[in-house]
Amino acid sequence: MTLVAHAALAEGTDEAAAGPDCNGIDRPLVLAGLNWNSAQLQNAIAGHILQVGFGCEITDVPGATVPMVQGLVRGDIDINMEIWFNTAPEMFHEAAAAGDVLDFGMSMDGAGEFSFLVPRYVIEGDADRGIAAMAPDLKSIDDLPRYAELFTDPEEPDKGRYYNCVIGWQCELINNDKLATYGLDEHYTNFKPGTGVALASSMIGAYEKGEPWLGYYWSPTWVLGTYDMVVLEEPAYSDGCWVEGDRGCAFPTSVLHVAVSKEFSESASDEMLAFLDAYTVTLQDLAPYLQMMSEDMMAADAGRSFMENESDVWNAWLPAEIAARVQASLN
Numbered sequence: 001m002t003l004v005a006h007a008a009l010a011e012g013t014d015e016a017a018a019g020p021d022c023n024g025i026d027r028p029l030v031l032a033g034l035n036w037n038s039a040q041l042q043n044a045i046a047g048h049i050l051q052v053g054f055g056c057e058i059t060d061v062p063g064a065t066v067p068m069v070q071g072l073v074r075g076d077i078d079i080n081m082e083i084w085f086n087t088a089p090e091m092f093h094e095a096a097a098a099g100d101v102l103d104f105g106m107s108m109d110g111a112g113e114f115s116f117l118v119p120r121y122v123i124e125g126d127a128d129r130g131i132a133a134m135a136p137d138l139k140s141i142d143d144l145p146r147y148a149e150l151f152t153d154p155e156e157p158d159k160g161r162y163y164n165c166v167i168g169w170q171c172e173l174i175n176n177d178k179l180a181t182y183g184l185d186e187h188y189t190n191f192k193p194g195t196g197v198a199l200a201s202s203m204i205g206a207y208e209k210g211e212p213w214l215g216y217y218w219s220p221t222w223v224l225g226t227y228d229m230v231v232l233e234e235p236a237y238s239d240g241c242w243v244e245g246d247r248g249c250a251f252p253t254s255v256l257h258v259a260v261s262k263e264f265s266e267s268a269s270d271e272m273l274a275f276l277d278a279y280t281v282t283l284q285d286l287a288p289y290l291q292m293m294s295e296d297m298m299a300a301d302a303g304r305s306f307m308e309n310e311s312d313v314w315n316a317w318l319p320a321e322i323a324a325r326v327q328a329s330l331n
Contacts, residue, residue, distance in 0.1 A: 022056035023269035032068040032080040033060030035166075036196045037293045038220050039082040041286060042107065044303025046081050046279065049314065052329040053322040054272055064168030065089070072101050078264040079276065081107060086252040087170050092259070102265045104258040104277045111254035111283070112219045115175055116141055116232035119207050122150075123230055131210045140233035141182050144214070148187040151214045155189070162188040163202050163215025166195060174247055175216055178234075181248035188214075203227065218254075220283045222294035271319060278317040285313055304330070 022029070029050060031043045047058040061068070061077060066089055071077035073095040083092060083103070095101045118138065120126075125133035135147050148160035162179065165171035172192060179185045193199040199215070200223050206213035207227050217224055234250040235241065241249035258276050265273060289302040307314060308330050315323045 020055040022054055023267065023272065025056065025267050028057040028059040030076065030078045031058060031060050032072065032077050033062040034068055034082055035062060035064060037290055038286060040299040041289055041293065041302055042081040044299045045306055045314070046079070048303060048307060049275065049318070049326055050272070053318060053326045064166070065170045066168060072259060072261050075261045075263040078261055080259050083257040083259050084170070085255045085257045087113065087174060087254070089170055100262050102260050102262065104260070106255050107258045107279055108256040108281050108283065111256055113171055113251040113254055114218065114231045115178055115216050115251065116214065116234065117217055117229040118212070118214055118232065120228040120230050121210060122212050129210055134212060138232070141184070144184055145187045150212050151188070153189045153191070160188040160214065161191050163199060163213070164190055164192045165216045166199055167192045171216060177247035181246040220286055220290060222291045225287060225291070271322065275317050281313065285310060
């Protein structure tokens with residue numbers, strides 16, 4: 001397990017040393033270093049509050065969804081700021097039911113996952129860019145087999161290319177099921193990028209050139225806030241399809257949760273647990289800072305900007321004394 005020191009948002013860490021002692025926890029707190037921007041931004045925000053407000057040392061363990069949930073269940077990870085609850089691995093739900101992890105509920109709503117996206121100009125064209133409609137009748141996944149040639153895979157030109165979710169993320173496994181259930185694996189290669197950056201780059205590169213692109217993406221991200229994409233229709237979500245069936249339906253509405261390990265919950269102070277329980281943000285809260293990260297700003301710097309500009313949001317999570325200590329670190 002690789003630990004990465006968590007960058008303080010304030011210059012130096014004297015505030016943590018001079019303040020409380022993390023309830024006597026004499027080791028770094030380990031946050032799940034999930035490999036996408038919104039999770040990294042939320043880690044920066046929560047990590048700074050834990051560091052400066054509660055006197056804790058913070059580290060991140062980089063990784064994808066499944067190993068981060070496994071680490072939380074084992075107690076190797078203390079805090080996961082972004083559990084995608086409705087698509088979390090079953091081991092998370094089993095552990096929460098058994099009390100091996102504590103689920104503090106929603107950290108952010110309004111998120112979404114979309115298996116089949118295409119640029120709007122593919123369907124409607126774009127007169128301003130001189131792009132003619134390429135697939136004017138493309139509306140749903142049922143239409144995709146006859147448009148495979150439009151999305152030709154350069155490595156397997158007898159098939160189209162579908163850009164799946166990132167290898168190791170839970171959405172990759174879900175999309176694998178969907179392609180098989182819809183019979184699309186007969187018409188499209190299942191292309192799996194190795195990183196979120198590679199997935200975003202494939203969409204952005206095609207969009208900037210006005211070329212066809214078909215694949216998965218999610219919100220909250222600056223990408224879907226910037227590029228005009230259309231969600232192709234799938235059968236509506238149902239529990240029967242998702243839990244007991246073959247995933248032949250749209251993703252459920254996504255809700256993001258905060259969760260902690262049992263071991264951490266037993267050593268953390270009541271105030272620390274209350275902070276994590278109270279933590280909640282909206283897409284609108286984070287959107288400007290996700291945009292900053294898209295422009296190569298580090299998560300720690302974007303997190304500092306959030307802390308400086310959104311004090312009304314984070315003050316609501318903290319007792320006055322701790323909030324004052326955090327505010328002082330930003331001055």
